[in-house]
Amino acid sequence: MKIICIGTTKGGVGKTTLTFNLAGILAKMGKILIWDIDPQANLSCNTGVNIMHPNIKTTKDILEKNTPPAEVVIRSPIKELENLDIISSNLGLHETEMLLVNRSAREFIIKYYIEDNIDFFEQYDWILIDTNPGMTVINQNGFLVADSIVLVSDISDNAAQGVEQFQYMWQNRLKDFRMRDNIKALIINNFDKRTSLSNELVEYYKNNEDLTNLLIKTVIPSRVKMKETALEHKPINILDANCDANLAIQKIAKELEERGIL
Numbered sequence: 001m002k003i004i005c006i007g008t009t010k011g012g013v014g015k016t017t018l019t020f021n022l023a024g025i026l027a028k029m030g031k032i033l034i035w036d037i038d039p040q041a042n043l044s045c046n047t048g049v050n051i052m053h054p055n056i057k058t059t060k061d062i063l064e065k066n067t068p069p070a071e072v073v074i075r076s077p078i079k080e081l082e083n084l085d086i087i088s089s090n091l092g093l094h095e096t097e098m099l100l101v102n103r104s105a106r107e108f109i110i111k112y113y114i115e116d117n118i119d120f121f122e123q124y125d126w127i128l129i130d131t132n133p134g135m136t137v138i139n140q141n142g143f144l145v146a147d148s149i150v151l152v153s154d155i156s157d158n159a160a161q162g163v164e165q166f167q168y169m170w171q172n173r174l175k176d177f178r179m180r181d182n183i184k185a186l187i188i189n190n191f192d193k194r195t196s197l198s199n200e201l202v203e204y205y206k207n208n209e210d211l212t213n214l215l216i217k218t219v220i221p222s223r224v225k226m227k228e229t230a231l232e233h234k235p236i237n238i239l240d241a242n243c244d245a246n247l248a249i250q251k252i253a254k255e256l257e258e259r260g261i262l
Contacts, residue, residue, distance in 0.1 A: 001121060003146045004126065004146060004149075005131060006131060006152060007149050007166060008152050008162050008166055011132075013154040013162070014190055015133075017226055019034065021245075022253060023235065024234075024235025025237050027083040032083060032085070032128060033085045033087065034128045034129075035059070036086065037089060037139065037142050039090070039093035040089075041058075042230070044058075047074075047078055049077055051089070051091075057071055057072045058092070060092045062109075062110070062113055063096050068120075069121065093138065100137050107177075110141040110144075111141070135166075135169050135170070148185065150187060151163050152189055153205075154188075155188070155195065155222075160201060167210060170183065185214055185259065185261055186211055187220065188205070190220065202219070217255060218251040221244055223245045236249065
């Protein structure tokens, strides 16, 4: 079992879309749990989960009530992907963030939860955690439990700043926790080879001594089809296997595997 957390401090870079579509590919290779700890619950909605259902149990129930995983995990929400399960999120997670302020070891709740329920979680080859932009307490739960953090950037100066800000903020937090840096990769999303900015940003990352070793060589091209995956509740490998974006994500999965992240 390997735990990968997707992170950034910049919104709108396609982090959740990447998580969803990478999960689709991994579900063809083994058993995967995707875990939504973003209060916006976009990943949950992408899979077709009804986050407003009155009886749904989510990450909120784990953080506040320590609800057993068998009651929280939603099995195979996408019928074509039997190996993909999800722990959903919902808007109530905003309230949970406030409740955790005075709780001891609040950054380690998810880590301890997995350890306490290891027999359940070991059925998965991968756990892929989606966060919202920032360094909230709930996000830190995801970052701390992860074997690897994967950063995402689109083609913009703000996204590049978001990557650098994340790296700086997380390294400072790790000093407090006395842990080694677990940022292992950087993926470029929404690449458009027709624009000079796309090529300039890639060169910037290649020449940045703090980021060049993290950079995944394969970039994800900007495609409308990728946005449609959320509307259709199907990842790109199910929606359009011949799309070049799907082929790119397959190559990224291979690179991540070669680096020992997957």
